[in-house]
Amino acid sequence: MTAPERECDEPTVQLLTPDGLLQPTAAAEEYAPLVAGIKEEVLRQFYRDMTFSRRVDITGANLQRQGQLALWPPSFGQEAAQVGSARAARAQDHLFPSYREHIVGMIRGLDPVRLFALMRGVTLGGWDPRETGNFHLYTLVLASQNLHATGYAMGLQFDGETATGDPDRDAAVIVYYGDGATSQGDANEALVFASSYQCPQVFFVQNNQWAISVPVSRQSRHPLAHRGGGFGMPGVRIDGNDVLASYLVTRRYLDAARAGEGPSLIEAMTYRMGAHTTADDPTKYRTDSEVELWSARDPIVRYKTWLSGRGASAAFFAEVEEEAEDMAADLRRRTQELVAPPRSVIFAHVYQDPHPLMVEQAAWLDAFEHSFEEGSA
Amino acid sequence: MSAHEDAVPTDAMREHNQHNHSTRHHAVPTDATRDTRPSVAETVHGVHTLSLAKAITAGLRAALRADDRVILMGEDIGPLGGVFRVTEGLQAEFGDQRVRDTPLAESGIVGTAIGLAMRGIRSVIEIQFDGFIFPAFDQITTQLSRQTLRHGGSVGMPVVIRLPYGGHIGSIEHHQESPEAYFAHTPGLRIVSPSQPHDAYWMIQEAIACNDPVLFLEPKSRYWSKGPVDFDHPGLPMHNSxxxxxxxxxxxxxxxxxxxxxxxxxxxxxxxxxxxxxxxxxxxxxxxxxxxxxxxxxxxxxxxxxxxxxxxxxxxxxxxxxxxxxxxxxxxxxxxxxxxxxxxxxxxxxxxxxxxxxxxxxxxxxxxxx
The missing domain is CATH 3.40.50.920 (Rossmann fold)
Known part of the structure; x- marks a missing residue:
């Protein structure tokens, strides 16, 4: 297996080592001086976010096992990649997720019960991006959202809402996808369009090493970061388990995008510590030693070590744990209260303008259901 | 007079047509006046004889004028005016931000139109030929047609996909097909097809004004058949037979x-x-x-x-x-x-x-x- 060698050879932006030491790699040189500029409260928030993310994952997996959710796609292990990149986005930016960016949505203001509603099968969407900090809907067909994000970025350009020089107004788009999805045609077409129109967009690839049971070496024989260069945009690999690298590198490229410097691609090297979804069994295709290797690189453990070294107290960590547990308890309770929506939802929004077939079929189903009620009365 | 031209939409139009037949047209781009474009300010009135293709051109022009958030996207639709010249002159009139030549990728065109629609920008896409719509099939059937539903109605999908379709033109494979059933089977889409110029002019505008995705099927063998277009009287809504x-x-x-x-x-x-x-x-x-x-x-x-x-x-x-x-x-x-x-x-x-x-x-x- 040659992949680990290649992985080592590729320049990677890493600020925090797996042991929690601030020892920037050569590729991280330009970012190292920026760490000191991040406010302590922001650094603490990263920890809180990552802790919440993992707690939501555990809650989701448990609820699925209890039959309360149809499915749960965990982000266990990918917390740093997601938190750093999401915290790098400004209020006016738009974030297009795949389907396991739970904490990204929560950072933007999404009530996690909306995620659980989706996974419980009571909605096909669940939120309005205008009310969730421009966090768009989950997309289950891999890389379809890449083109929507690129189109949205084209729209920002069309409306003059980017590259005006006003940092409080200029907007950019970030799209999340995985190593498996990089093989999709749409992932590549989005890179073509974004490059062609010089869209304000960051392509954020979470390379978690596995597309369900297939290793990344089946998707690509060279680092995915190189895909950027192939399409005429910067491509950079980061240690996706280092929240500082994720934050600073994403911030840099989102800033560039807003300033009219075009799109870029970030490959965040991370690991899906859990299963693909609750329907998966990773023991059938990957080794314990590999999982152990990545466990030693855990994003939360290393960050906690570093924060402790900077003076974060045991009380702070305990407080965050308690907040996370309260959040999870509330989430469990509210998830179990989620009930099926009224049947009118089947028809109500298939079209936005009036449609005779929807009216006709909704009326038929109502009459059909009522016929049973009358019969039993 | 061909049987086709018999299909005149309204009686009012017949009268108009008789009165105006010898009147010099405005600079409506009939075949004879193909290179003459009306000025931006000019509004066309009356009844004019146009080919079906040029009736669509006129309809696109009217829609572009009426709403500055209408844009056209497609392959070769800019300086060339499309392989059937339906968008001829429109880029020169409205600029390359509103009439866009795209990279050569149908899924990319439809997928980006979805993102644009999320901002309320109304894209009119030209797919070059019927047989070339399939690279976009996934975006059309799993994304475009379902965004409004997924968003609980908070987002419209005002995307028109123009598709020259059908045979009779003696061309090679993938250029003469009639793929409507695939799309008629897909909830969330609307599909219309005009058979004559007057309908083409009005139906394309109605499709663009619609907040749902519309597949606009253009009978390419009829592109150059002429008929009267009444620019003042729309006639039947697009969903009426x-x-x-x-x-x-x-x-x-x-x-x-x-x-x-x-x-x-x-x-x-x-x-x-x-x-x-x-x-x-x-x-x-x-x-x-x-x-x-x-x-x-x-x-x-x-x-x-x-x-x-x-x-x-x-x-x-x-x-x-x-x-x-x-x-x-x-x-x-x-x-x-x-x-x-x-x-x-x-x-x-x-x-x-x-x-x-x-x-x-x-x-x-x-x-x-x-």
């Missing part, structure tokens, strides 16, 4: 280029003493059944005609629905005339493959024989 020739013995229904074939068949039948009523479907999804059912209730016989493959087709759906809803009016089974269940053949064989007036009349004979 219409009787375009009254008759008493048999109803025949079709859409797009097939309407011309049906009118030609009716003309021949009339000389043989058979009175055929012709219905122009116009809207393929949803289907407007009322005029069709009304027609069948007095003719008692129906033939459905289409260029598309017959198996699991739109014609199958119409036949089944009419049988359900007008069973006691029917004197004979509903018959279908379709393309064969094979890929579109080499063009040298297309006259035998495509439903011709004779093929329609053969079905008319059979339906009358019951």
């Amino acid at each position: 219409r009787v375009v020739r009254a008759g008493t013995d048999v109803t025949v229904v079709g859409h797009g280029a097939m309407v011309s074939t049906l009118l030609a068949a009716a003309e021949i039948a009339a000389t043989e003493g058979t009175s055929i009523e012709v219905v122009d479907l116009r809207s393929l999804s949803p289907v407007d059944y009322d005029p069709l059912l009304e027609s069948v209730r007095h003719t008692c016989r129906l033939v459905v005609a289409q260029e598309a493959y017959g198996h699991a087709s739109l014609g199958s759906e119409i036949a089944a629905t009419v049988a359900e809803r007008a069973f006691y009016s029917l004197e004979a089974p509903v018959l279908r005339v379709s393309g064969f269940d094979t890929p579109y053949p080499p063009a040298a064989l297309e006259t035998q493959y495509l439903p011709s007036p004779d093929r329609v009349l053969e079905a008319v004979d059979r339906v009358l024989a019951f």
Whole structure:
């Protein structure tokens, strides 16, 4: 297996080592001086976010096992990649997720019960991006959202809402996808369009090493970061388990995008510590030693070590744990209260303008259901 | 006068046409005045004779003028004006931000139009040929058609996909197909197809104003057939079907280029003493059944005609629905005339493959024989 060698050879932006030491790699040189500029409260928030993310994952997996959710796609292990990149986005930016960016949505203001509603099968969407900090809907067909994000970025350009020089107004788009999805045609077409129109967009690839049971070496024989260069945009690999690298590198490229410097691609090297979804069994295709290797690189453990070294107290960590547990308890309770929506939802929004077939079929189903009620009365 | 031109939309238009026939047109881009474009401020009034292609051009121009958040996207639609020249002159008039040549990737075009629509920007996409829509099939069927539902109605999807379709042009593979059934089977889409210039002019504007995705099927073999366009009177909404020739013995229904074939068949039948009523479907999804059912209730016989493959087709759906809803009016089974269940053949064989007036009349004979 040659992949680990290649992985080592590729320049990677890493600020925090797996042991929690601030020892920037050569590729991280330009970012190292920026760490000191991040406010302590922001650094603490990263920890809180990552802790919440993992707690939501555990809650989701448990609820699925209890039959309360149809499915749960965990982000266990990918917390740093997601938190750093999401915290790098400004209020006016738009974030297009795949389907396991739970904490990204929560950072933007999404009530996690909306995620659980989706996974419980009571909605096909669940939120309005205008009310969730421009966090768009989950997309289950891999890389379809890449083109929507690129189109949205084209729209920002069309409306003059980017590259005006006003940092409080200029907007950019970030799209999340995985190593498996990089093989999709749409992932590549989005890179073509974004490059062609010089869209304000960051392509954020979470390379978690596995597309369900297939290793990344089946998707690509060279680092995915190189895909950027192939399409005429910067491509950079980061240690996706280092929240500082994720934050600073994403911030840099989102800033560039807003300033009219075009799109870029970030490959965040991370690991899906859990299963693909609750329907998966990773023991059938990957080794314990590999999982152990990545466990030693855990994003939360290393960050906690570093924060402790900077003076974060045991009380702070305990407080965050308690907040996370309260959040999870509330989430469990509210998830179990989620009930099926009224049947009118089947028809109500298939079209936005009036449609005779929807009216006709909704009326038929109502009459059909009522016929049973009358019969039993 | 061809049978096609007989399908004039309104009586008012006939009168207009007679009065205005010799009047010098405004600079409406008919074939004769192809390079003359109206100024931005000019609004076209009256009735003018246009080809179907140029009626669509005029409709696009009107939509671009009416709403500055309407944009056109496609391959070769800029300086070239599209392979059929339907967007000719529009980039020069509206600029390359509103009339965009895209990278050569159909899924990319539809996928980015979805993102644009999320911002309320109304994209009109040109897919170059019927057989080239399939790279975009996933974005159309799993994304475009479902965004509004997924968003609980908070997001509209005002995207029009213009698709030149159908045969009769003697071209090579993938250039003469009728893929409407794939899309008619997809909830969340609307599908319309004009058969003549007046409808083309108004229906394209209505499609662009619609907040749902519309597949706008353009019968490419009729692109250069001319007819009157009344720029002041829209006529029927795009989702209405219409009787375009009254008759008493048999109803025949079709859409797009097939309407011309049906009118030609009716003309021949009339000389043989058979009175055929012709219905122009116009809207393929949803289907407007009322005029069709009304027609069948007095003719008692129906033939459905289409260029598309017959198996699991739109014609199958119409036949089944009419049988359900007008069973006691029917004197004979509903018959279908379709393309064969094979890929579109080499063009040298297309006259035998495509439903011709004779093929329609053969079905008319059979339906009358019951």
